[in-house]
Amino acid sequence: MIYLELLWSFFQVGLFSFGGGYAALPLIQTQVVDSGWLSMTEFTDILTISQMTPGPIAINASTFVGMKVAGIGGAAAATLGCVLPSCIIVLLLAYLFYKFHGLSLIQGALSGLRPAVVSLIASAGVGILILALWGGDTLWSFAIEKVDWVAAGIFGVGLFVLRKFKVNPIFIMLGAGVLGLCIYPFLPA
Amino acid sequence: MKRTPALYWKIFISTFTLSAFTFGGGYVIVPLMQKKFVNQYGWIDETEMLDMVAIAQSAPGPIAVNASIIIGYRLGGVLGAMVSMLGTVLPPFVIIAIISFFYQAFRDNYVVATVMRGMQAGVAAVIVDAVIKMAVNVAKEKSVLSYIIMFAAFIVAYFFDVNVVFVILACAAVGIIATVIREKRNKAAKEGGK
Known part of the structure; x- marks a missing residue:
């Protein structure tokens, strides 16, 4: 049955994609392209669309593939499969965490994890910043003459407003989108 | 916190709006959640938020989904977790379901592209x-080990592309070892003082 197949495929994607974000890509590709549900072009299209729409890429991919293969029911089955492992494992971890978080060993582990989490988010942030300012994804490929100054300006203003006025980040993102819409069309290509 | 229908509704609406704006990968939802649940509602403190992200990281699956499950659990038990997960999954689900009908036109649309370019910078x-806020929070502990972990974790994660799971496991191990050593030393100091 196609719904069960979709559920099972994306259950595996959810179960084995540690590290979030793009770590899930090769898994999704294996499940979706190798099984013949999508062509490689359609798969690349999902990536582009995922960049443009909110939400985790694994959820975007499972919804998209489900829709293509078996309509809205397929989308629901694939998405459910994708989040099921998270549900089970995270609930278990959360339960254990709140039951035992007074233990000094757990506190010790967390004292090592807190600075690490900051760095992991920082590393993702640098990746996005470089993508926004240079359109590339490596630190080594950038040069000062290739900077997208409009993006740099939007970034600077956004960061200043956030630090200074503590506004809701959602307004910064919306504002940045509106600025992009108002400025980019008037630049020479 | 009282587990009333109003609480669950608030959890749902919060995660739904946050999720609708998590462009650009899972980590974006962390600052949004922090703003909402730590600064605005005051339901969770800054340190616990970092613990939650660490737990979300140590499980497989999308970080945004994992983080919302654990926050929902903390605020409203298992039902709270289900409600906040639903709130997180629905926006991308609905948007992609609609876009799947005309995705080629959407992908090639110039207006969409300019908005996206601006949003990326935002x-x-x-x-x-x-990151600045969280780093300041960690720096308040004034622990040299924390600075070292922060620096080392960034280097391996960014420059060497090491899988997050290994970074998490290694840092947890370092934290545990440091605690064991400190406790042994304290014990020895106490016994020596007698």
């Missing part, structure tokens, strides 16, 4: 702001 600003 997302970068939001993340950098959150």
